Amino acid sequence: MSSLPSIPEKAESLVVCAQTHIQVLAEKIGPRPAGSVAERQSMDYLSGLLSQWGYRVQREGVAFAPTPLYNLPYLIGAAALGVAGWMSTFFPWVALALPFLLMVLPQWSRQWVQSRKPTSCSENLLAELDRSGRSSPPSLLLCAHVDTARALPLREPRLLRIYSRTMDILQRFAWMIFAVALLQAWGWQVAQGLIYAVAGLGSLGAFWLAALQLSPLVRSEELSYSPGANDNASGVGVLLAIAEQLAEREGVSNSIAFLFTTAEEGGLYGARDFICNHLDWARTTAVVCLDMVGQGDHLYYVVKEGVFKPLQTSLDLQNALRQANPSIQPLWHTLRSGDYAAFCQAGFHAIGLESGGKSLADWRYHSIYDTVDGINPQMLREVLQTVLILLENYTEKSNASLI
Numbered sequence: 082m083s084s085l086p087s088i089p090e091k092a093e094s095l096v097v098c099a100q101t102h103i104q105v106l107a108e109k110i111g112p113r114p115a116g117s118v119a120e121r122q123s124m125d126y127l128s129g130l131l132s133q134w135g136y137r138v139q140r141e142g143v144a145f146a147p148t149p150l151y152n153l154p155y156l157i158g159a160a161a162l163g164v165a166g167w168m169s170t171f172f173p174w175v176a177l178a179l180p181f182l183l184m185v186l187p188q189w190s191r192q193w194v195q196s197r198k199p200t201s202c203s204e205n206l207l208a209e210l211d212r213s214g215r216s217s218p219p220s221l222l223l224c225a226h227v228d229t230a231r232a233l234p235l236r237e238p239r240l241l242r243i244y245s246r247t248m249d250i251l252q253r254f255a256w257m258i259f260a261v262a263l264l265q266a267w268g269w270q271v272a273q274g275l276i277y278a279v280a281g282l283g284s285l286g287a288f289w290l291a292a293l294q295l296s297p298l299v300r301s302e303e304l305s306y307s308p309g310a311n312d313n314a315s316g317v318g319v320l321l322a323i324a325e326q327l328a329e330r331e332g333v334s335n336s337i338a339f340l341f342t343t344a345e346e347g348g349l350y351g352a353r354d355f356i357c358n359h360l361d362w363a364r365t366t367a368v369v370c371l372d373m374v375g376q377g378d379h380l381y382y383v384v385k386e387g388v389f390k391p392l393q394t395s396l397d398l399q400n401a402l403r404q405a406n407p408s409i410q411p412l413w414h415t416l417r418s419g420d421y422a423a424f425c426q427a428g429f430h431a432i433g434l435e436s437g438g439k440s441l442a443d444w445r446y447h448s449i450y451d452t453v454d455g456i457n458p459q460m461l462r463e464v465l466q467t468v469l470i471l472l473e474n475y476t477e478k479s480n481a482s483l484i
């Protein structure tokens with residue numbers, strides 16, 4: 082099916098719509114922690130627009146656990162890093178295990194965060210075009226989270242730049258401690274000065290990690306949240322622009338739906354709750370999650386998540402995205418996750434889309450500086466074009482299926 086204007090022109094015209102939605106969410110409404118009044122205002126904004134465009138909107142209650150004040154696995158990791166260097170002479174196994182502990186730390190932390198008991202309530206929003214009164218599951222679900230993260234307790238951009246490389250730097254310290262311990266275990270005479278210097282670096286890194294973890298406990302009255310222009314007003318804005326465009330098109334498939342989730346930041350609670358209530362969709366519905374698609378100059382599709390027994394995303398969707406955008410690049414998430422992971426874990430054909438620079442998320446990630454001025458319109462255009470071509474290819478297929 083070919084239509085006028087061309088897809089690149091359509092994408093160009095939709096950039097302004099996406100930017101308007103990003104501005105409303107990140108600037109007019111502002112930080113949107115799960116369960117907050119601001120998040121509800123955002124869901125009202127989405128409902129109003131989607132209903133007006135002809136979508137059937139359902140808001141489904143979600144129980145979630147708010148973001149914890151500290152992260153236990155990271156505190157344990159900090160303690161191990163702090164003592165391993167000093168103990169390398171007597172208990173070398175602590176130092177030898179350290180790099181591997183730091184490697185699995187983000188994954189362990191995610192499991193810990195997701196295992197907490199829900200104590201608060203919020204809602205997801207599902208929107209479907211309802212031209213036929215059909216009640217079968219959609220074949221494609223486009224998803225983005227609405228909530229924003231707690232902001233890091235750092236105000237100084239230089240410190241935030243260091244923070245954005247924290248795990249990289251700590252991993253290097255851990256390997257240095259590992260090397261010193263290994264040399265000692267082999268019976269080499271390692272200079273005391275070198276042992277102390279390496280142990281000191283480890284302790285310094287541990288102090289930095291622990292201080293960041295514990296600061297919300299000390300300053301809990303000053304907790305602030307990120308405005309989340311990139312994370313994830315960008316994903317929501319792009320999906321709204323596409324939803325409006327689809328609604329205007331005659332004959333477009335009814336089988337595309339939009340899901341806007343809550344409490345992604347605190348442990349994917351919105352997506353996991355939605356999955357529990359729509360388990361039968363796993364056989365029929367492909368899921369594409371957009372999260373942080375407004376910064377940087379590379380567009381990525383997630384292929385794996387985690388270090389130990391990594392989750393794999395859908396190969397069919399990977400192919401479909403490469404077909405839609407030959408310059409899209411693969412990404413293996415080792416530090417972070419997203420709603421797509423909850424869908425993959427539950428057996429859905431799902432994938433995540435994300436943009437960024439060479440080192441992916443930049444220093445504004447989860448800070449008070451994730452504001453509208455950091456959004457790159459060129460990247461929005463590329464994401465819009467990629468999703469529009471994906472949808473075009475999808476509706477062209479006679480069986481209208483991506484899986």
Ligand SMILES: [Zn+2]
Pocket residue numbers: 226312313345372373
């Ligand atoms: Zn996000």
